[in-house]
Amino acid sequence: MSNNTLNVIDRDGRQHAVEWEPEQSLMEALRDNDLPVLASCGGTASCATCHVFLDGDVVESLGERSEDEAELLVDAEGFREDCSRLSCQVEFEDRLDGITVTLAPEEE
Amino acid sequence: MTEHTTHPVVVVGSGHAGVAVAAGLRTRGWAGRVVLVDAQHDVPYERPPLSKDLLASGAGDRAAPLRKEDWYEAKGIERVTGQAVDSIDRDARAVILSDGSRLPYHRLVLATGSRARELPVPGADLDGVLALRTHQDGLAIKQSLVPGARVVVIGAGFIGMEVAAAAVKNGCAVTVLEFQDRVMKRVTSPPVSAFFERLHRSQGLRLEFGAAVTELQGDGRVERVLTSDGRTFEADVVVAGIGVLPNQELAEAAGLACQDGILVNEQCRTTDPCIYAAGDVTRFTSPFSGASQRLESIQNATAQAEAVVDDVLDHEVKPSEVPWFWTVQHGVRLQTAGVMHPDDEVVVRGDPERGKFSVVYLREGRLAAVDTIGGLADFRPAKKLISTGLLLDPARVADPGVKLEDAVIGTGPRPGAYETAAALV
Numbered sequence A: 001m002s003n004n005t006l007n008v009i010d011r012d013g014r015q016h017a018v019e020w021e022p023e024q025s026l027m028e029a030l031r032d033n034d035l036p037v038l039a040s041c042g043g044t045a046s047c048a049t050c051h052v053f054l055d056g057d058v059v060e061s062l063g064e065r066s067e068d069e070a071e072l073l074v075d076a077e078g079f080r081e082d083c084s085r086l087s088c089q090v091e092f093e094d095r096l097d098g099i100t101v102t103l104a105p106e107e108e
Numbered sequence B: 001m002t003e004h005t006t007h008p009v010v011v012v013g014s015g016h017a018g019v020a021v022a023a024g025l026r027t028r029g030w031a032g033r034v035v036l037v038d039a040q041h042d043v044p045y046e047r048p049p050l051s052k053d054l055l056a057s058g059a060g061d062r063a064a065p066l067r068k069e070d071w072y073e074a075k076g077i078e079r080v081t082g083q084a085v086d087s088i089d090r091d092a093r094a095v096i097l098s099d100g101s102r103l104p105y106h107r108l109v110l111a112t113g114s115r116a117r118e119l120p121v122p123g124a125d126l127d128g129v130l131a132l133r134t135h136q137d138g139l140a141i142k143q144s145l146v147p148g149a150r151v152v153v154i155g156a157g158f159i160g161m162e163v164a165a166a167a168v169k170n171g172c173a174v175t176v177l178e179f180q181d182r183v184m185k186r187v188t189s190p191p192v193s194a195f196f197e198r199l200h201r202s203q204g205l206r207l208e209f210g211a212a213v214t215e216l217q218g219d220g221r222v223e224r225v226l227t228s229d230g231r232t233f234e235a236d237v238v239v240a241g242i243g244v245l246p247n248q249e250l251a252e253a254a255g256l257a258c259q260d261g262i263l264v265n266e267q268c269r270t271t272d273p274c275i276y277a278a279g280d281v282t283r284f285t286s287p288f289s290g291a292s293q294r295l296e297s298i299q300n301a302t303a304q305a306e307a308v309v310d311d312v313l314d315h316e317v318k319p320s321e322v323p324w325f326w327t328v329q330h331g332v333r334l335q336t337a338g339v340m341h342p343d344d345e346v347v348v349r350g351d352p353e354r355g356k357f358s359v360v361y362l363r364e365g366r367l368a369a370v371d372t373i374g375g376l377a378d379f380r381p382a383k384k385l386i387s388t389g390l391l392l393d394p395a396r397v398a399d400p401g402v403k404l405e406d407a408v409i410g411t412g413p414r415p416g417a418y419e420t421a422a423a424l425v
Helices: A026-032 A056-061 A067-074 B002-006 B016-027 B135-144 B158-169 B190-202 B249-253 B298-312 B379-388 B418-424
Strands: A004-009 A015-020 A051-053 A084-086 A100-103 B009-012 B034-038 B077-081 B085-089 B094-097 B102-104 B107-110 B114-116 B129-131 B150-154 B173-178 B206-209 B213-217 B224-227 B232-234 B237-240 B244-246 B275-277 B282-285 B324-329 B332-338 B345-349 B357-363 B366-373 B408-410
Touching (some): A015 A026, A067 A084, B016 B077, B150 B158, B158 B190, B190 B324, B275 B298, B366 B379
Parallel strands (some): B009 B034, B107 B275
Antiparallel strands (some): A004 A015, B094 B102, B357 B366
16 A cells, blocks of 8 residues: 545645655644644544534445544534544545535634 | 754653644644654554544454654654653753753653553452553553453543443453442532443443452452452452553652642643643643543543643733543543532433433532533533533523523623623623
């Protein structure tokens, strides 16, 4: 497996090309590239600080969110049923090369 | 600023707090050196999975890194590994490493964490008596949780119960010995303890309360555990989860104020203005309850690290976040915001029989803490109410059909919570 490249849009609308390595969750790829993703629970779907928006078809292809993730997202800032995911719950897949990841607004 | 560029910020310890300080300084513009000193050699890793996913048979042995290995160098964070800090020379502002070398600091951050409390009984040093703190500890426990193994867990706190759940799942015959009369007594109320006791027992766990361990016996390797009431429990492996002790010796020897933890203020400063402390090792006054506390949690480690970074960068330190914690046992999540007190009024929302409920802790009519079990719907609203300190109607709080925020009956703010409360009304 080779690295994926992500097109990440930060909270100021700036674009970043980010390398995503096969061992990393999507959250880890964002955090290792200094994007302001707090991930304050360490990637265990216990907070919503790694909330991102993905294209609707990508979200659909990832399958169902766990119950914990769904409940955290519903209350999260800017939640969108069709686009929202916790990035710590998105594992590397080759087919996700080139996707666009938009950081959700920061929690208050 | 010349001093900033010549003298580094030295961070001792690379758990969640230490790495978060280093990362925060770098990503938020600290131009000087950042040195992360760690007695271990591992790439710093996430701790929560060690007592959860890591222990499951069939799961990988990897500890998820806090940052990938080459990140540190890429960010200009110098890692000194395999070296402990032996002492602090406060007058010269330098730390002395175990190889005798000196490392000058502009600011020093003690993120030395905590260690597992050892069983204070004969036989605690026998082979097969384990504790869980590091990745290596986790792997050693995992290896011993083989099907059929007789596992005795001492202590029914988060760690003990998480290990017990993993052991049962891996096919071991597991007994938990707890000195108190229920599980997780220090952190939660009877209804929550009762729920988790039922859950664990339904999966085959044997739970023994009032069981004070007096001795471990065996020929080189542990074979049995003795309790003060004269009972004997056969064991192939013993896991002790009886709490942690703060690694404060370095600070103590340097003359910094310590009292079961290094004492820090809201900026995470110790009694030396050039030395900070963050994470498990600290003791501080809760801005919410006024209680002196030591919090062993990733949330506290991360929040305190942020306060350190703010203060080192001369930024204003943000108001404290309500502390929160979680545990997962047999797939059921208990997530807590705030710190309960045994005198709090306990209000159960929802039906524990259905596996999904919350317990709200009211103190003088205000929300002091919440436990959410098997569902997070009340978690964030409750956390917000804890920080605002609004008065709640207990009858409405008890009605799971009423949203918590709709149970507010007035401001009646606590001192310190006034502005936020006023802004909400």
